[in-house]
Amino acid sequence: MNKKFFKLLWFGFPLSKLVYAYIAYMNIKEINNSLEMINLLFMFIGIITCFTSIIFSKKIFQDNFSENKILKAFIGTKNADELSTKFALYTMMLGLAETSALFGLVQFIITGNLIAGAMMFGFCFIAWLFNYPSEV
Secondary structure (H helix, E strand, O other), rough: OOHHHHHHHHHHHHHHHHHHHHHHHOOOOOOOOOOOOHHHHHHHHHHHHHHHHHHHHHHHHHHHHHHHHHHHHHHHHOOOHHHHHHHHHHHHHHHHHHHHHHHHHHHHHHHOOOOHHHOOOOOOHHHHHHOOOOOO
């Protein structure tokens, strides 16, 4: 495993958001910016996943965090080297950041709430910035 994969994955991350924006543009319907319960639910789940990604973004690069036996058993890399474990955790943190954009896209397609969708994309990009792999 090469350390450049971390940065390659980080720089490629916004490409999926362009696809989401294109899907939202193609499925545009009447914009309804009223907050419904589904909007609040998707926003709540998206914000929690983003904050989880931000909180653990720098912890995964600490040696004592990635050497935890319970964590290695959870992600299924008991005999893997340290860099592979960190890469698996790093992709999980980027995936948590990604869920915010997915929730924003889905709730925009379902309800047409552009403001809540844009907020979820914003939270996704903030979590993406915090996940920059500077410590690899």
